Amino acid sequence: MTNPVLVIAEKEFGDAVRSKRLWGMTLVLVALFALMVFSLSIQATLQSDTSQQIVILDPLSKILVSLSSAISFVAPLLGLSLGYDAISGEREKGTMKLLLVRPVFRDQLINGKVLGALVTISFSLGLSGLILIGFSSAFLGATLDLDIVLRLIIYLLLSILLSMSYYSISLVFSAKFEKSSRSLLLSIAVWALFTFVIPLIAFLFVLSVLGPPPPPQSGEFEEWLVKSSEIQSFIVFATPNHHFSRVADSILLARAAMESQGLGISEIPETIAEVVTYNWASIIMLILFFAVPCLISYAIFVSAEKE
């Protein structure tokens, strides 16, 4: 006997690997990485010319920190692109009827879809990551030690979690609506809300509450920055992107802190365990952003009466 969850997941992954959608998104990530490696390579050449050694982070970490905001754009899109038609697409094609007349529980069908998406997203992000490591080694002379490998793995897991949280949000729409076009529109609307609208609202709110920032040279500037950061963090707490950036940046910047103990950076967590302990709330929020919509999708799909 074969497990239907694995059969569905295997098909989902096979479909994704054959689709232009997945390769397009992976290509975007690889292009971003390539651009970053290229720009860092030029920067390194310039620094070596002027004998300035201001690079604290190792090349890989530096790229990932720089790319953190880009990844928080692209990884969600990868999730959305897989999720928006996961169920509504089957309905539209009529294939749902052939699936549901099999001896398969509805929750197994969703589990198979989610597992397939997880493998696909891991494949896409993992592949892009490997290419990035290749680029970094070839053009920036990056070397790997156990600590950076562990940090990269955690960074990858966080990216996967971010992507999966958007997958599960789009899965809700896909389970709820008959038409994939509607599901896609709403998924993109949520992505835009979390990625642009809420951070913009947070920034405008800061301006309206604290007023414009004082001149950078003044002593009030630092205080303004702290307060601004606190208020913005409070508002963007409702977005998965915020929690991803917070943990992902932290895990890589901690590496910098370790490498620069002599430079006075001492009050931020350094080891992986410390980073995880320090950011546990964000990690839990990221997990919730994945799990809660997933559960809602289950509820909608399992209780759906007529396919």
Next chain:
Amino acid sequence: MEYVVETENLVKIYSGNVKALDGVSLRVPKGVVFGLFGHNGAGKTTLLSILVGLVKPTSGSAKVLGLDVLKGSVEIRRRTSVMPEGYGFYEDMSGFANLVFLARLEGFDKEEARERAREAIKLVGLEDVAENKVGSYSRGMKQRLCLAQAFLKDSDLYLLDEPTAGLDPEGASMFKELITSLVKQGKTVIISTHLLQEVGGICSHAAIIRRGKILSQGEFGEIAERVRRMKGCMYEVSAEGALDKFAELLEKEDWVSETTVIWQKRIVKVVTTREAGGDIMELAEKAGVKVLYIKLLPSSWSEIFQALHG
């Protein structure tokens, strides 16, 4: 008698207060080809969907193969093959690959699934296009493929919704052969359709459904007898000669309630208050017409359907 399907007062009301089923009590005996006949929208598909646990009834109960549809739907689907209406395949995959995937969802391992898919493809005569993408299939080929997916496993019960829609005459003939062979193996087949001319001939039992209600159900002879009791006996007499004179003679008899000469004056339809085949033959002889055949109606599911739908 052993029944594979038993429903009791099934009611299904969809949102918007659309009543799809209105107190359906159905009995399907084991080992027969059972027709579920009704116009589009009569409630046939809803009834089949309830039987395999895809739709929950608003009230009433249903058992399939002795299992309650609410509690044992997955086990019912394990032991049942379904050909749904309005289905679709993965168009970018070959017909064979589609079947392998569906066979694996039935619980077969990869190798067994491939073997099952090969057999099913052969059964419906799609070997030549098995490796082609389904997107390139004609409607009839897709219908054959859908039939094939219902034959991926050996089931106790086959539920086929509009199975002959889109099939060419060769396909329809192949379908009838398949169903006949299933019944010989003691399987039960339920065919839901409005195309009675095409499948009526292979059904020994049926239920006529209209606006969510079953008008009549049972074995052909029983229902035909019920229709006769309800509507009177109707004879169709095909004859040569002076049919007008024959009709005049018939109208004089007190057991004849209606006479109609139809089809270029070559057929007389006679409604009588009792069985009167012999009497009609005597009158035909008196009128000097040569009877080619005399048929007591209804003689087919189509005629029963028409009689019940008025």
